[in-house]
Amino acid sequence: MIDFIFSPGFLVYLAGACYVLGLLIINQIVLRLLVLLGTFLYIIYYAVVAAEPLWEAIYISLFIGAANVIGLFSLLARNSRLAIPRAHRDIYSHFPTLPPGDFRTLMNHANRRIADDIVPLTSEEAPLTRLFYVISGTTIVDKNGDRFERPAGAFVGEVAYLTGQRASATTMLAPGSEFLEWSASDLALMSARSSRFKLALEAVLSLDLARKMSTSVAPMEATWRPELTVVTET
Structure with a gap:
C-alpha cells in the first residue's frame, strides 16, 4: 500500500479525484x-512516469494550468470589493445580489443625477427606453387613474424591461431626488x-419587483399633486 502511494499511478488517481471533485462543486473558485x-x-x-519526461503532455498541461490561473484571478477580481467604483461605494449596499465586478459594469453605464426640477421617468403605455433607480427622494406613480407615492431605494421601469412590454x-420624481x-x-x-x-441584473430587478409586490396592498397616497408630464423621446 505504501509503495502504491508513492508510485506514479497514485498521482493519476489523485489528479483524477481532484478533477472529479471540482466538477461536483458549484463554487467556481474551489472548482478552479x-x-x-x-x-x-x-x-x-x-515528468516521472517514463525514463524521459513526456514534454508534450507537460507543455499542454502547463497551458491548461495557465488558462485556469488567468480565469481564477479574473474571478477573484470580479468578486473583490476593490472592484467597486469609489464614486458609487455609498450605494453598493442597495444592490446586495450583484457581485462587485458586475456592479462596476452596471455603474460604468449609469448616469447619476440629482433632479433640479420635476423629472418625468416613464409614461403609461409608452415604450421603455430608459431604466431608473431612485437613490433618494419621492417617486409619484400614476396608474389607471390612481396616484400614489413610492419610497426611494427602488427601480422604475423594471417590469417593462424584464418583459419587453x-x-x-x-x-x-420630485425635485431634489437623486437617481x-x-x-x-x-x-x-x-x-x-x-x-x-444578464443573470445578475435580472436577479436584482426580480428582487426589487418582489419587494414592491410585498408592499403593493396599501401604497402611500400622494401628498403632492403636480401635473404629470407625458414622456416624449427625441
Missing part, C-alpha cells in the same frame, strides 16, 4: 483550485454579450 491542483499532479506524473404606469439612469438598449446589449451579467 481543485482543477489547478489536479493539473499540477498530472505534470508531476508526466410598454410601461405600465406614468412616473415622475441613476441607464439606456435600456445599452443594458440589453451588455446582457447579450455576457450571460453572467
Whole structure:
C-alpha cells in the first residue's frame, strides 16, 4: 500500500479525484483550485512516469494550468470589493445580489443625477427606453387613474424591461431626488454579450419587483399633486 502511494499511478488517481471533485462543486473558485491542483499532479506524473519526461503532455498541461490561473484571478477580481467604483461605494449596499465586478459594469453605464426640477421617468403605455433607480427622494406613480407615492431605494421601469412590454404606469420624481439612469438598449446589449451579467441584473430587478409586490396592498397616497408630464423621446 505504501509503495502504491508513492508510485506514479497514485498521482493519476489523485489528479483524477481532484478533477472529479471540482466538477461536483458549484463554487467556481474551489472548482478552479481543485482543477489547478489536479493539473499540477498530472505534470508531476508526466515528468516521472517514463525514463524521459513526456514534454508534450507537460507543455499542454502547463497551458491548461495557465488558462485556469488567468480565469481564477479574473474571478477573484470580479468578486473583490476593490472592484467597486469609489464614486458609487455609498450605494453598493442597495444592490446586495450583484457581485462587485458586475456592479462596476452596471455603474460604468449609469448616469447619476440629482433632479433640479420635476423629472418625468416613464409614461403609461409608452415604450421603455430608459431604466431608473431612485437613490433618494419621492417617486409619484400614476396608474389607471390612481396616484400614489413610492419610497426611494427602488427601480422604475423594471417590469417593462424584464418583459419587453410598454410601461405600465406614468412616473415622475420630485425635485431634489437623486437617481441613476441607464439606456435600456445599452443594458440589453451588455446582457447579450455576457450571460453572467444578464443573470445578475435580472436577479436584482426580480428582487426589487418582489419587494414592491410585498408592499403593493396599501401604497402611500400622494401628498403632492403636480401635473404629470407625458414622456416624449427625441
